[in-house]
Amino acid sequence: xxxxxxxxAGLLKPSETLSLTCGVYGGSFIGYYWSWIRQSPGKGLExxxxxxxxxxxxxxxxxxxxxxxxxDTSKNQFSLKLTSLTAADTAVxxxxxxGDRLGISWGxxxxxxxxx
Amino acid sequence: xxxxxxxxxxxxxxxxxxTISCTGTSSDVGxxxxxxxxxxxxxxxxxxxxxxxSNRLSGVSNRFSGFKSGNTASLTISGLQAEDEADYYCxxxxxxxxxxxxxxxxxxxxxxxxxx
Numbered sequence: 001x002x003x004x005x006x007x008x009a010g011l012l013k014p015s016e017t018l019s020l021t022c023g024v025y026g027g028s029f030i031g032y033y034w035s036w037i038r039q040s041p042g043k044g045l046e047x048x049x050x051x052x053x054x055x056x057x058x059x060x061x062x063x064x065x066x067x068x069x070x071x072d073t074s075k076n077q078f079s080l081k082l083t084s085l086t087a088a089d090t091a092v093x094x095x096x097x098x099g100d101r102l103g104i105s106w107g108x109x110x111x112x113x114x115x116x
Numbered sequence: 117x118x119x120x121x122x123x124x125x126x127x128x129x130x131x132x133x134x135t136i137s138c139t140g141t142s143s144d145v146g147x148x149x150x151x152x153x154x155x156x157x158x159x160x161x162x163x164x165x166x167x168x169x170s171n172r173l174s175g176v177s178n179r180f181s182g183f184k185s186g187n188t189a190s191l192t193i194s195g196l197q198a199e200d201e202a203d204y205y206c207x208x209x210x211x212x213x214x215x216x217x218x219x220x221x222x223x224x225x226x227x228x229x230x231x232x
Contacts, residue, residue, distance in 0.1 A: 035221075044119065044226040045154070045162065045205050061117070061215050094161060102207060102221055103154055104173070106161035 002027030006095045006107035008080075012114050018082040022095030022107050029053060029076040033098030036069060036080045038091040046091075050098035051078055085114045117210050120145065120224035127230040133194040136227045138206035139187060143213075144222055146187035150209035153182055153191045156226075157202045166191060193229070201231045 008020035022034070035050035049059035051069040059067050063082070071078040082089060095107040121139040128134045138145065138153075145151055153166035164173055166182040169189060179197075183190045189208070193200055206224035 037223075045156075045207075045223040047207070047221040047223055050221075058220050059216070060220060061212060064216070098221075100150060101164065101167050102152060103162060103164040104167070106163075109161055 002029075002097065002105045004095050004097075004105055004107040006093075006110055008093075008110055008112075010111055010113060012085055012112065013116055014086055014114060016085050016114075018085055018089065018093075018112055019079065020093055020095070020110055020112075021077055021079045024076045024078075027105075030073060034069075034071065034078045035096045035098030035102060036093060037096055037103070038093045040088070040091040047102075048080065048082075048093075087114050090114045117143070117212055117220070117222050120206055120208060120222060122204075122206060122224040122227045124225070125228040125230065127232055128196055129232045130196055130198065132196050133192060134196060134229065136191045136193075136204055136206075136229070138189040138191070138208075138224045140189075140208055140210075140222070141187055144208040144210040145184065145189050145206075147211060148209045149184070151182070151184060151189040152207045153180075153189075154205045154207070155200075155202050156205060162205065196231055198231050201229055203228050 003025045006022040033050045036048040051057045066083045068081045092109045096103045097105045151169045154162040156162040165176045169184045170182040179194045204227045210222045
């Protein structure tokens with residue numbers, strides 16, 4: 001069973017850029033989609049986007065102008081960058097396996113707080 | 117694209133059955149058999165329990181079952197147990213005409229299940 005471990009800064013200021021990375025261990029990485037999902041306080045899950053190990057990406061249109069998802073197949077890692085942060089971006093961010101079985105594996109979640 | 121619609125909450129006694137609905141459109145739930153269901157205990161990562169409408173993930177209790185009719189998918193939990201108390205989310209593949217990539221994912225609004 002694949003294990004996902006994520007890391008990145010948890011406290012950011014408005015207008016800064018969020019940067020999170022997710023490492024995939026103990027299973028297949030190549031050939032799959034890998035996703036980022038978030039949950040704002042008191043709200044539901046929101047799909048941010050995903051990347052295939054070939055490099056092709058799909059993004060939530062509501063975030064597309066600010067999101068970049070990238071992949072490093074040499075390290076079995078994928079990353080999320082979200083620019084121009086506001087308080088509305090405060091959320092728990094999860095990495096997960098994407099594609100047809102979206103969420104078959106999840107990272108532990110990272111609380112990102114945007115505050116001045 | 118809008119979030120899929122779920123009831124905000126459902127409550128029932130132990131041993132009884134409940135059904136949670138997930139209503140979308142012909143561009144997502146009604147058009148594709150890529151509906152998934154997740155169980156989310158607060159403070160933990162969500163857990164995929166049903167994929168492709170009605171397939172239970174290995175190890176998931178057969179008390180959980182999924183179904184779809186038209187633009188509405190449903191999750192039934194039979195023989196309700198205290199451990200089933202959690203938030204439940206559906207997700208679906210969504211055909212997005214305004215997106216760079218035509219296929220994205222959308223989550224439901226979430227349902228809080230309370231075992232009385």
